[in-house]
Amino acid sequence: MIGVNPYFDRLRGGYLFAEINKRAESFRRQNPEKRLISLGIGDVTRPLCPEVxxxxxxxxxxxxxxxxxxxxxxxxxxxxxxxxxxxxxxxxxxxxxxxxxxxxxxxxxxxxxxxxxxxxxxxxxxxxxxxxxxxxxxxxxxxxxxxxxxxxxxxxxxxxxxxxxxxxxxxxxxxxxxxxxxxxxxxxxxxxxxxxxxxxxxxxxxxxxxxxxxxxxxxxxxxxxxxxxxxxxxxxxxxxxxxxxxxxxxxxxxxxxxxxxxxxxxxxxxxxxxxxxxxxxxxxxxxxxxxxxxxxxxxxxxxxxxxPAGKEQIRETIGYYAKNAGILKDALVSCGFSVGGGVNAPYLWIRTPEKTDSWSFFDRMLERCAVVVTPGVGFGKAGEGYFRVTAFGSRETAEEAARRFRKEFAK
Amino acid sequence: MIGVNPYFDRLRGGYLFAEINKRAESFRRQNPEKRLISLGIGDVTRPLCPEVxxxxxxxxxxxxxxxxxxxxxxxxxxxxxxxxxxxxxxxxxxxxxxxxxxxxxxxxxxxxxxxxxxxxxxxxxxxxxxxxxxxxxxxxxxxxxxxxxxxxxxxxxxxxxxxxxxxxxxxxxxxxxxxxxxxxxxxxxxxxxxxxxxxxxxxxxxxxxxxxxxxxxxxxxxxxxxxxxxxxxxxxxxxxxxxxxxxxxxxxxxxxxxxxxxxxxxxxxxxxxxxxxxxxxxxxxxxxxxxxxxxxxxxxxxxxxxxPAGKEQIRETIGYYAKNAGILKDALVSCGFSVGGGVNAPYLWIRTPEKTDSWSFFDRMLERCAVVVTPGVGFGKAGEGYFRVTAFGSRETAEEAARRFRKEFAK
Structure with a gap:
């Protein structure tokens, strides 16, 4: 006999980043003049180091x-x-x-x-x-x-x-x-x-x-x-x-x-x-x-x-991302957000204000700041009411995102 | 609860190439003066082509x-x-x-x-x-x-x-x-x-x-x-x-x-x-x-x-191995072996003479010709009484192996 693996059918979701892309794309179409900053997907952007x-x-x-x-x-x-x-x-x-x-x-x-x-x-x-x-x-x-x-x-x-x-x-x-x-x-x-x-x-x-x-x-x-x-x-x-x-x-x-x-x-x-x-x-x-x-x-x-040179070079790149994390964290903290992570990790985990749900806050970030974040609920039920920000972008985008956060959320 | 995958334990063998290496190593130790030729493992030996x-x-x-x-x-x-x-x-x-x-x-x-x-x-x-x-x-x-x-x-x-x-x-x-x-x-x-x-x-x-x-x-x-x-x-x-x-x-x-x-x-x-x-x-x-x-x-x-250049270059390499296959096949056929493959594939599949079992013939090849082949029984029960020869070596080893076959088995 032949049958299909019955367990695939039990999978839920898996469409987190697809849904993020869909909403970002729709925003981009409606606001072609705005520069969208992505702090969503956890992918590196700096080139490989010279030793490698x-x-x-x-x-x-x-x-x-x-x-x-x-x-x-x-x-x-x-x-x-x-x-x-x-x-x-x-x-x-x-x-x-x-x-x-x-x-x-x-x-x-x-x-x-x-x-x-x-x-x-x-x-x-x-x-x-x-x-x-x-x-x-x-x-x-x-x-x-x-x-x-x-x-x-x-x-x-x-x-x-x-x-x-x-x-x-x-x-x-x-x-x-x-x-x-x-x-x-x-x-x-x-x-x-x-x-x-x-x-x-x-x-x-x-x-x-x-x-x-x-x-x-x-x-x-x-x-x-x-x-x-x-x-x-x-x-x-x-x-x-x-x-x-x-x-x-x-x-x-x-x-x-x-x-x-x-x-x-x-x-x-x-x-x-x-x-x-x-x-x-x-x-x-x-x-x-x-x-x-x-x-x-x-x-x-x-x-x-x-x-030895490779270690030094990757330390420099990691320092670069760590500094981005610091810039983003400082901006969010100064706006009154409760911010976890960013010290020993390239991710910030932030509570949404006033118990807003993750996706509503995602939309607000997109609309008001033209910044893409990751809704926390995409990582599980306990992530509801949080969002994730990654530090893997360029210094310039981290600084620009920080400016937009301050402008939108400063108390 | 926690348990180990129970199915790994049902695996038989998987030690084919380990056993081949063991016997080849033992032969090498006892016959340090002889040059061993391996026609066993199906791995390529020619460098990557210039386009790649x-x-x-x-x-x-x-x-x-x-x-x-x-x-x-x-x-x-x-x-x-x-x-x-x-x-x-x-x-x-x-x-x-x-x-x-x-x-x-x-x-x-x-x-x-x-x-x-x-x-x-x-x-x-x-x-x-x-x-x-x-x-x-x-x-x-x-x-x-x-x-x-x-x-x-x-x-x-x-x-x-x-x-x-x-x-x-x-x-x-x-x-x-x-x-x-x-x-x-x-x-x-x-x-x-x-x-x-x-x-x-x-x-x-x-x-x-x-x-x-x-x-x-x-x-x-x-x-x-x-x-x-x-x-x-x-x-x-x-x-x-x-x-x-x-x-x-x-x-x-x-x-x-x-x-x-x-x-x-x-x-x-x-x-x-x-x-x-x-x-x-x-x-x-x-x-x-x-x-x-x-x-x-x-x-x-x-x-x-x-x-276009890549296609030409890999055709050349495949032609090189195909010629090795022809050299080995001609030698084995001329010695009276029944030889399959080698025309549309880099492998020859050869019946052992006089219903010798695969491992006995492997030993004979090793002892008499200092050539390592793969015993057919390693690929399943129907492979008993056969051995496999690969054409992935150099031209020089193919020619040397062919000479040794002719010397040992020529009728």
């Missing part, structure tokens, strides 16, 4: 000669890149990592959905609310999400941790006695997309302790760690006990502007065991069956991010 | 400037590449294709496993025997393969079509009355890996007719179409009726030496409907949730394959 460019040219040249040409690479990434990752992202922060625990990929989106394949369909899943929608959609598409319940505004089999002003956007694990205590997969992302909140070692330790105590597994997405400016953990493996309960997802997309280059990596410690099975070995089998590795040229580009 | 190199340098330079930098690309591939694919691989052969039916990917291995996610777990799967192991392993890992039956030497839920000397390695679909008639997913790969057999329009039409009649879906892997030298279909969409029953997988890996660059594409016509659902739309939803597209630089490289 040089490394890619060199790698391309190698591919042009028989003696240096590379065909299929190692399934899990070239040694040169894996070593650079371990030395710079882990050893430098006092964390030991075995090369066999690092899996280079084409960006962490693929693995943040693919990782679910390691677990049975009956596995419970929990996420923060608001949340990066991929974790939820991937769970639903593979039969791990249950049905969407209109009354609670969530999927029946996906638990959520509310992140709001009250907890500074950092959830706390349930107590052992709490009826919400559970054993399952826990998706955490810090610094967070969309809220821009960053977690400290104490609060992250509480999650690690909880996961070890309940036999849960944390999928830790630290794609934005490069934006941390305060004394906070960059990796969950800086926390004692994480090697027995956590998988980490990393990406060069926001660290080095690789959204159009595609490279990231997943770390699975050998001590992480579920049902008596070493998950690292399962992932190795999965990756070697389903992938043929990442472009050699891309991996040389990623390696260059770790050279 | 130029295009990649240009794309890298674009990524270095703010005005031409590219962040996230379209989920399904840049227009420039999709248009080049349609014009050159389809329109030029009289086949119409809509840009929305083409999905650029990082090589067809990812999609030849991922495509299973469109279908329910209960969907029946059938493959040729011998077969490229990824289709089978991916089905097993996602719960669609059943259990391995030691008695029949196959998975309980995967049907196989025998491909052997009797049918010239081209299977025929079952008659309507045949008890083997079924409705399900049918994986076909032509020109075939491992047998090197190529299908003609008449035989491929029989499969299309069968699939339409039974409501089956054909996954057609034509990764080796560039090696076709005779008047044969390059795409299943050259066959009438294929748009309602087929998905096609293509790759630049063997066409343009992209095994280390990673680019391919999947074609799903809008008329392909299952359970009333347009599969193309389901795939679009899957891809946009699970991927962020393919490197811009890689896509410019793929586009260059279709430039």
């Amino acid at each position: 460019i040089t490394a890619m040219h060199k790698a391309v040249d190698e591919m042009s000669e028989g003696e240096t040409f590379r065909g299929y690479g190692p399934y899990f990434g070239y040694d040169f890149l894996v070593r650079a990752i371990i030395d710079n992202d882990y050893a430098s922060r006092g964390v030991q990592m075995d090369p066999e625990e690092v899996f280079v990929n084409d960006g962490c989106k693929s693995d943040s959905s693919g990782i679910l394949e390691l677990f049975s369909e009956a596995t419970s899943i929990s996420v923060c609310d608001p949340v990066y929608p991929v974790y939820v959609d991937a769970a639903v598409m593979t039969g791990r999400g249950g049905l969407f319940d209109e009354n609670i505004g969530a999927y029946s089999r996906i638990d959520t941790f509310q992140c709001n002003e009250d907890n500074n956007y950092i959830p706390t694990p349930p107590d052992a006695s709490d009826k919400r205590a559970f054993r399952g997969l826990i998706f955490l992302c810090f610094p967070n997309n969309p809220t821009g909140a960053a977690i400290n070692a104490e609060k992250l330790s509480a999650w690690v302790e909880y996961a070890n105590r309940t036999g849960s597994v944390i999928i830790y997405d630290s794609a934005y760690e490069a934006y941390i400016s305060e004394d906070l953990p960059h990796s969950i493996f800086e926390i004692e006990g994480a090697r027995t309960c956590a998988i980490e997802l990393r990406s060069f997309s926001k660290t080095a502007g690789f959204t159009g280059v595609r490279c990231g990596y997943t770390v699975i410690p050998k001590e992480l065991v579920c049902d008596g099975i070493v998950l690292r070995n399962l992932w190795a089998r999965r990756q070697s069956t389903r992938n043929n590795g990442v472009s050699y040229i891309t991996q040389r580009a990623a390696e260059a991010v770790y050279s | 190199i130029t295009a990649m340098h240009k794309a890298v330079d674009e990524m270095s400037e703010g005005e031409t930098f590219r962040g996230y690309g379209p989920y399904f591939g840049y227009d420039f590449l999709v248009r080049a694919i349609i014009d050159n691989d389809y329109a030029s052969r009289g086949v119409q294709m809509d840009p929305e039916e083409v999905f650029v990917n990082d090589g067809c291995k990812s999609d030849s496993s991922g495509i299973l996610e469109l279908f329910s777990e209960a969907t029946s799967i059938s493959v040729c025997d011998p077969v490229y192991p990824v289709y089978v392993d991916a089905a097993v890992m996602t719960g669609r393969g059943g259990l391995f039956d030691e008695n029949i030497g196959a998975y309980s839920r995967i049907d196989t079509f025998q491909c052997n000397e009797d049918n010239n390695y081209i299977p025929t679909p079952p008659d309507a009355s045949d008890k083997r008639a079924f409705r399900g997913l049918i994986f076909l790969c032509f020109p075939n890996n491992p047998t090197g057999a190529a299908i003609n329009a008449e035989k491929l039409s029989a499969w299309v007719e069968y699939a339409n009649r039974t409501g089956s879906v054909i996954i057609y892997d034509s990764a080796y179409e560039a090696y076709i030298s005779e008047d044969l279909p390059h795409s299943i969409f050259e066959i009438e009726g294929a748009r309602t029953c087929a998905i096609e997988l293509r790759s630049f890996s063997k066409t343009a030496g992209f095994t280390g660059v990673r680019c391919g594409y999947t074609v799903i016509p809008k008329e392909l409907v299952c359970d009333g659902i347009v599969l193309r739309n389901l795939w679009a939803r899957r891809q946009s949730t699970r991927n962020n597209g393919v490197s811009y630089i890689t896509q410019r490289a793929a586009e260059a394959v279709y430039s």
